[in-house]
Amino acid sequence: MAMTKVLTGKYRTTGMAPLDLSSCSKSDILEYFEASFDLNESLFTGLKDEDAFYKCPDRLRLPLIFYYAHTATVFVNKLMLAGMMTERVNLDFETMFETGVDEMSWDDTENYRMGGSFQWPPLEETVEFRRLVRNRIRQLIKDTPLQLPITQDSPWWAVMMGVEHEKIHIETSSVLIRQMPITMVTTPPKWKYAPESTGTSINKNPLLRVEGAEVTFGKPEDFPSYGWCVEYGQRTFNVPTFEASKFKVTNREFLQFVKEGGYENSSYWTTEGWNWRCFRQARHPAFWVCTKGCKSGCGAVISSHSHCLPEYFTTTYSEPNININDNDISPPNGGQNGTSNGHQNGTSNGHPNGTSNGHQNGTTNGEQKGNECQPEFKLRVMFDVIEMPWDWPTVVNYHEARAFCAWKGPEFRMLTEAEFNMIQGGALGDPSKGVTSDPVFHKDPQANFRLTFGSSSPVDLYPANDLGFHDVYGNLWEWVEDHFNGLPGYKQHHLYDDYASPCFDARHGLMLGGSWASDGTYNSRFSRMGFRRHFYQHAGFRVARTLPGAGKSPVVMVNTDVYILGAGMEENDLTVPETVGLEVVPMASTNKQFHHETEEFLAAMLALQYGDGGQNDSKALADFCVEKANHYGCPLQNAVQLGCGTGGVGYQLAKTYKEVIGVDYCARYLDAAITLQKTGEFRWPTPVSENDAKKPRTENGTITVNIPADVQRDRLTFKQMTWVPNEIPKVDLVLLDFLDRVSNPKAWWLRLWEIVTDNGIVVVISQKFGKDELSADLNKKFDLLEEQEYQLQNSQGQPKVAMATIWKLKL
Template sequence: MMAPLVLSGQETFQSLKPCDLSCCTKSEIKAYFENSYDLNESIFTGLKEECAIYKCPDRLRLPLIFYYAHTACVYVNKMFLGGLITKRINPEYESLFETGVDEMSWDDTENFRMGGQYKWPNLKDVVEYRRQVREVILQVIENTPLELPITKESPWWSLFMGMEHERIHHETSSVLIRQLPVDMVTRPKGWKYGPVTWGEGVKENPMVTVSEQTTVTLGKPQDFPSYGWDNEYGELECKVPPFRANKYIITNREYMEFVESGGYQDSQFWSKEGWSWKQYRQANHPLYWVCSQGCKNGCGSNLSASSHCRPQDMEGTNEKFRLRAVYDVIDMPWDWPAEVNYHEAKAYAKWKGPSYRLPTEAEYHVMRGEQKDVKEGVACDIVYQDNCNANIRFIYGSSTPVNMFPATSAGFHDVFGNVWQWTEDHFNGFPGQDTHWLYDDFSTPCFDGRHNMIMGGSWITTGDSASRFARFSFRRHFFQHAGFRLVESIGPQPTPLRLVDTEVFVMGVGIEDKVDPKEVNLPNGFTWVPSTNLQYHYDTAESLNRQLQLEYGAGSKFLDQLLEHVTRTVKQHGTETRRILHIGCGVGKISFQLAKQFEEVVAVDFCGRFLDAAISLQSGKSLTYTVVNSDNKREKHEAVLGDTSASNVIFKQLTWLPNEIGTYDVVLFENIDRVMNPKAWLRRLWEILNKKGVLIIISTKGWDQAKLRPYIQDRLQCSETHSLPYYELGGNKKQVNYTVWHLKSSGYFHG
């Protein structure tokens, strides 16, 4: 058994309620932390052998050892950034286990760096690391002054960020363990599956009508006394016209009709994207259904040849299918929700008829019925209520019959809990939403039109994830404890559905096709909206043309001057010239020039188009850009790297600066004007500078020393401030400020 190996605390499958941040005590924080930590470790006690934790249950995910360690290192990284701790515990682990994989396509190849060919640390050492992190956090809770209320500006916010992040991964780990071959797991003591039926069972699933137009306000108040992720804040008011929706989540029994009718073999029910996914996965039924036909499993590495659909698991039943629960294969609970991805849900909806679709986010809120006023504080939120009447917070270790918990005042069951429910809305921020500097890229990379929202939480959802304000999303091919219900519009009124229309460039792929509303039976009156991730708006064909012109045309003289100043600064400070990090590298011209002075140049940008162009130039290709001349005529020019040696330039697309970025003698920060949350980037910079290293920050918008100081930790001090003349396209002269910073002698050094 794995319990003695993976537990640094107590085995438990009971969840506590979150803390009220307006009045919580240290003892409550301590209890909530240990419960978060214990729950995560306890899920892994169901692995039969130590070798299972090194397996990759999904080829688009990492081995389980990563997820076991990942949550502990996020505590350290966020608390270190937030100032609750002053030194790291294990910098190697806090780099290795920091960043996971958010696969951006269902046909990504397996990541062997973190998959079958990578040698992961010994489990005993990783368990010891988790134990050390636990002890450090308990000391922080005991010794750090607690000022209430805890707000987003409080150092304590970083600890709550770690706890709520860990609770998200309770679900991630359970989903992955559920995909392991069943022979590798065993149900832990204390893990309790829900009942198979309830009452007279579910004979039918009628449509319930919401007849009156309703206005709903989406978004969490900024001062609400509970932890929240960045995408929850802001405010959006929606007018919701009448609609009909299923009383219950679609059950396994209902979905069986679609499977038996040949729905998985008929492309007319699937979107283009969905059918491509279906063929790639060779799916014949939902992932967690088990048959005797040896279906492809989707596991990675050395599990890829195994199958979940084995004849021996169907012995003793006359049914065509059984169900894989987290640790067992059980007889099919026909009244439980059908757990599918978005593509499968939409195929079922189209099979039912052209008027059927999934709910919108706003309609989902209406289905929740009357709720307490937010002015009542945490009492208004279901996750804080003792009798929540929903299958959330680990009451069971599985789904439950869809009729088991009472309906809301609007007449709908399981709008909270049981399984997550897919919606039609693309994930996006609300008006007024901003990122948090401790986790600038938690949500924004997913505001890409490729992530659909899921609502309501599942049986294993706890903490903020089960809140009435929670907003999560996944790629449409993603597997989760997720199901769906169907909706029909009533009348011609516009539907409050928001789809992201901003083009997102994916390196190596280009621009993916937008969703075709007709193809997936979307209602009339939906709204195309821009992504609230401002970075995506920089990454356009026009921006690339402009950047090429600036670096290889009109702006080249400025870049030459800038390079001279960098060279002078390095000599003046006696800085080493081994490694330089160039943040905001654009299409790479100055990075290529820096390669003459430095042994290694790491060039970072968010814009995939820019990096694709830079890599093309590095490979010896020329790029064409267009200039409008004084006669208003378009002239074509070529950008060519020339004879510069560029083999020592490494280009990376990053949404922030993870630990794996390493440390540098010089950091040249050239795109501060276009990052969404400057504080998030600036607070990281002191740690990635080597001793005697220098940081050079460049801005066209007046980021001088006075403006930068509030964002930069005391470990950095300004050496000098300069201005350079800069000519925009069209000949308009501007000033570019650049400031040089270096570590104080009392700083914390890696090198």
């Protein structure tokens, strides 16, 4: 029985085209919003019961109840930031469901929110929360004057951000539901899988030649559709002639890699990839089903579950199709002959039993022989286990894709981002001409996206483009060789400061082109999405190679070392095999905050905050704040410092305040602060320069700093954050003193009014931002109490003149 109780609107199984933000009406926006809210909720009707909402389909992700509520939470938070919503719906929910998980490694330990000890709210309350949010946004759209075009500076951008974020999680949730035990899901009404084949088996995947050319990519700032920050900017490369496979790599092709021991041969894998393969004990792609009890990757109480069991080859697991409440839903398509798997004949279309012969005769895998039934594998789709559709593209992570290419031959690889933009063909047109240049706006886009089907489709189902390539858009995302990074000219949007920038760390791969589950602008020609290389999405790849003598294709790799809180520094591997015809273009992370994660910056911060025992800057700043709090009659119970560095000021504030929260984005600073909290002392082997007038006391060339004896260290809590979230509680003092070193200052001060008590104060110390720069935003919620010069010092003891502004909430 489908779970209709999760619907706060209509049941829906397909998406809709995005909006032209230069000409849309309020009724268009309302319809677009309702459709996204409906479609996301409709996915969850495929869970069999309420208990499934509290299970972790992936040990590195949260239970499904989080994803059901998360998008509504983000909607509220962004509309509050933009000033379009002035009252919250449910602050507890908007805190609990605000931030998800982006783990650093495949073997991360499950945190308490994943492992089951966290008490999530009942489903009924969560559904009601979504209903309230939906009604608020409906009314907001109806009541707010609309001025066109909607641009990044418009408050309506927050509405579009919420809608497009909802569409991102339609894809995220579909991946996670696909990972759930089959016994916990049921096929919802009208859910239609693609046919397994067009009638002609894809036994060849020829390489097509693409002539070298200059290519420029990136979304123009004035393009009239919603865009994420990572899409904007521009990059130009000269790309030599190359070849790429006509189709994405199919299940049939990938089977040969599996059968010939690709998962057992470490020589095909990168070091990171092989470590992942061993940890996961992977024998085949995650959604392939065999009989050997393979490790599933589920988390918490279902961590022992395996998708690979013999009964999946003898039992049908889908339930009968049913009508769904009063939404006038007829039974889903299912199989055309009454089968549960949606295939034309309910059987596999055959499999190759030949061996790989490399790229002979201009193909990536030669011609496979035979069309016999292959019983070893079936395929897990969203709600069913079906006969293996060999002509569908294979779903793999980056590691598996790269290993397959190495198995094909030493010269094979995936496409680069520049090459992907070249195979899009010439039919798109000039982006300056408007939305007609983007295929997501075409009336008949001839691609499998927007949930036309609830699954991948045969790689030859849709026609090739003018260059001969199929599925450049949709069906599956394509992994490319480049690291995920911002384009030149990248700017973070103040409404979503951490949408992409934390992922510019050389550990996130880049995916392009969208998938069958991509909706709205997610399938745009400009879409760029980054995920950990071990993550599973609806993603595949196609094979490419550089032609001999043509030169090397540029591939962008991030060369900024990133320090991970609790893990330290991991070296980046910026090498590629000589044989694959790639030239690494090393580029700094466009997240400028990562550039502070160096030993030199740490030494300077220690010197600044603890030089001369911390009696200068840290004590002086803490004393200044306490003086102002006393002057304005503020309580002295709790405080938060946004920009705590290595904790020097926080430890001084803890002499007065009973609770102090120190927040910073810099992991290396926070590691030092936490070590000081645990031990009272921090030693660092890199000495400060002898020219440093404020260096801490040294012993044998080692920096040593200590916490003052009169500090109660248990009064402090340190948090790593990239902007101010809801989990910062209301406090009597907010000290904001790092605006001069953050990438997006506005993202930090927009939320200050929600984290200070009615009787508290906000103290802002900055060389760049005084009352004139802050007033446009802060005056909406605060009264300015005073502004005065404040003398800071740098790590060399040289004076710096800043401005101190003191603010109090309007009553």
